[in-house]
Amino acid sequence: MKENYSLVSLAVVVVRLMRIEMGGAFSDVLNGDGEDRLDKEMEYVKRTLGFSIPSLRPENLKLVTEEVAGIVRWKKYLDYVISNVYDKDQNEFERMEPILKQVLRLGSYELLKLEVPAYAVVNEAVKLANAASRAGAGKLANALLRAVASHKEKNTLPVPEVIGNLRSQARALGTIHSHPVWMVRRWTDRYGTEDTLKLMEWNNTRPFYALRANNATGTSRDDLIEQLKKLEVSYVKSPLLEDFVRVTSGLQEVLRSGLIQQGRCTVQDESGGLVVELLDPQPGDLVIDCCAAPGGKSLYIASRLKGKGKVIAVDINKARLQLLKDSAKKAGVSEQVSVYNVDARDMIRGKTGLADRVLLDAPCSGLGVLSKRADLRWRRTLESFEELTKLQDELLDGACKMVRPGGVLVYSTCSIEPDENIDRITSFLARNQNFILEPLEREVPREMVSREGCFYSLPYTHGIDGAFAAKLRHKA
Numbered sequence: 001m002k003e004n005y006s007l008v009s010l011a012v013v014v015v016r017l018m019r020i021e022m023g024g025a026f027s028d029v030l031n032g033d034g035e036d037r038l039d040k041e042m043e044y045v046k047r048t049l050g051f052s053i054p055s056l057r058p059e060n061l062k063l064v065t066e067e068v069a070g071i072v073r074w075k076k077y078l079d080y081v082i083s084n085v086y087d088k089d090q091n092e093f094e095r096m097e098p099i100l101k102q103v104l105r106l107g108s109y110e111l112l113k114l115e116v117p118a119y120a121v122v123n124e125a126v127k128l129a130n131a132a133s134r135a136g137a138g139k140l141a142n143a144l145l146r147a148v149a150s151h152k153e154k155n156t157l158p159v160p161e162v163i164g165n166l167r168s169q170a171r172a173l174g175t176i177h178s179h180p181v182w183m184v185r186r187w188t189d190r191y192g193t194e195d196t197l198k199l200m201e202w203n204n205t206r207p208f209y210a211l212r213a214n215n216a217t218g219t220s221r222d223d224l225i226e227q228l229k230k231l232e233v234s235y236v237k238s239p240l241l242e243d244f245v246r247v248t249s250g251l252q253e254v255l256r257s258g259l260i261q262q263g264r265c266t267v268q269d270e271s272g273g274l275v276v277e278l279l280d281p282q283p284g285d286l287v288i289d290c291c292a293a294p295g296g297k298s299l300y301i302a303s304r305l306k307g308k309g310k311v312i313a314v315d316i317n318k319a320r321l322q323l324l325k326d327s328a329k330k331a332g333v334s335e336q337v338s339v340y341n342v343d344a345r346d347m348i349r350g351k352t353g354l355a356d357r358v359l360l361d362a363p364c365s366g367l368g369v370l371s372k373r374a375d376l377r378w379r380r381t382l383e384s385f386e387e388l389t390k391l392q393d394e395l396l397d398g399a400c401k402m403v404r405p406g407g408v409l410v411y412s413t414c415s416i417e418p419d420e421n422i423d424r425i426t427s428f429l430a431r432n433q434n435f436i437l438e439p440l441e442r443e444v445p446r447e448m449v450s451r452e453g454c455f456y457s458l459p460y461t462h463g464i465d466g467a468f469a470a471k472l473r474h475k476a
């Protein structure tokens with residue numbers, strides 16, 4: 001922990017955690033940039049605590065964002081430890097006032113996962129609990145956090161035993177690695193225990209981000225690298241895509257530098273880049289992107305048209321589509337991109353059977369990107385699959401109508417779950433005899449091609465986000 005990481009930062013962490021729990025904010029690192037965001041954040045802090053505190057120093061924003069993401073990821077494990085050292089009824093912690101609960105999670109996270117010494121953690125947490133919660137809250141925070149610290153020191157922290165039937169084993173592993181039991185069960189059935197542990201470890205690790213140099217504004221990867229060197233940002237060239245660079249640390253410096261606002265680069269995972277590679281847009285093409293917002297793939301497609309051709313970016317969400325429109329302007333491709341705020345299940349009037357290439361980057365569970373979207377694991381349920389797969393089928397049936405004979409339809413997700421991936425393709429092909437699955441050859445690395453010939457990336461194996469894509473061709 002940095003020297004100047006003050007009580008103010010801790011108060012911001014606690015209030016952010018409360019907002020995430022109430023559904024009002026997400027823990028993604030990208031939500032943390034910009035001065036006006038900071039002003040808004042301090043306004044929330046004031047409203048939640050009931051009094052003003054000095055503003056967070058911009059240089060502490062990154063630590064706050066990372067700490068919040070870490071606590072959200074580890075929430076289940078932290079709650080388990082805290083409720084076990086709280087020698088009252090197990091539900092007592094659940095019923096505790098929300099601010100105090102977050103202070104305890106924060107303190108336990110710092111002790112157990114950041115290895116901050118107890119003297120530094122407990123005093124700050126007690127001050128925060130006293131200021132932000134009821135009288136006596138500081139005393140309770142002091143007792144509980146000291147107990148956690150003492151168990152850690154004596155190596156007597158509670159650990160659930162991985163024993164019994166598959167369900168109880170999954171329950172214990174879900175607690176130790178802080179994932180919902182149903183996810184653990186799905187993955188152990190599919191990948192076995194060893195690989196499931198690797199996947200959970202990946203999901204619990206601080207993610208890295210990749211940048212795409214935007215050729216449309218004349219920025220090559222070498223130009224981008226020059227800028228990163230000036231910003232003293234650590235990077236490695238992507239081994240998968242020639243316009244991409246992996247940022248190993250210093251993303252906040254990039255966000256603050258103005259490079260993105262100037263359209264010189266954009267934050268984009270290589271898995272998304274590979275989906276565009278597979279779509280293979282060519283200058284002069286008419287491309288329809290059916291679920292386009294906020295526009296990562298649309299803008300990359302547009303830049304590959306080299307000023308000739310068109311991307312029709314469709315999305316049901318007007319606000320997200322506006323973001324896409326603004327980004328297209330910054331990225332120098334607004335001439336190539338038209339936006340349509342419609343439901344892609346309905347036909348786009350006048351466009352039936354005309355597109356050379358159609359991309360359907362479908363709404364999905366996002367289970368391939370849990371390291372980046374720390375809160376997602378707690379928001380998804382097993383039941384959500386039924387609704388999502390129905391929507392994915394309907395969207396595929398709408399999207400395929402836009403493809404010209406001989407044209408290409410790419411279906412993609414950021415999920416690693418077969419129900420949203422290959423099962424959707426199998427079911428689509430059974431309904432639509434005029435499409436065939438085109439097995440991938442050189443478009444993506446061989447080790448990312450599934451048995452069926454689709455693109456499939458697994459985070460712990462391939463080191464990028466989990467994703468899937470299938471290339472379907474309309475029979476001429």
Ligand SMILES: C[S@@+](CC[C@H](N)C(=O)[O-])C[C@H]1O[C@@H](n2cnc3c(N)ncnc32)[C@H](O)[C@@H]1O
Pocket residue numbers: 272290291292293294295296297298314315316317320342343344345361362363364395
């Ligand atoms: C996975 S995101 C797309 C990400 C985007 N392709 C990118 O690369 O930035 C899925 C998008 O589908 C949109 N969506 C959901 N249902 C839709 C529908 N029925 N018609 C059109 N868009 C829809 C959502 O608003 C969301 O923006």
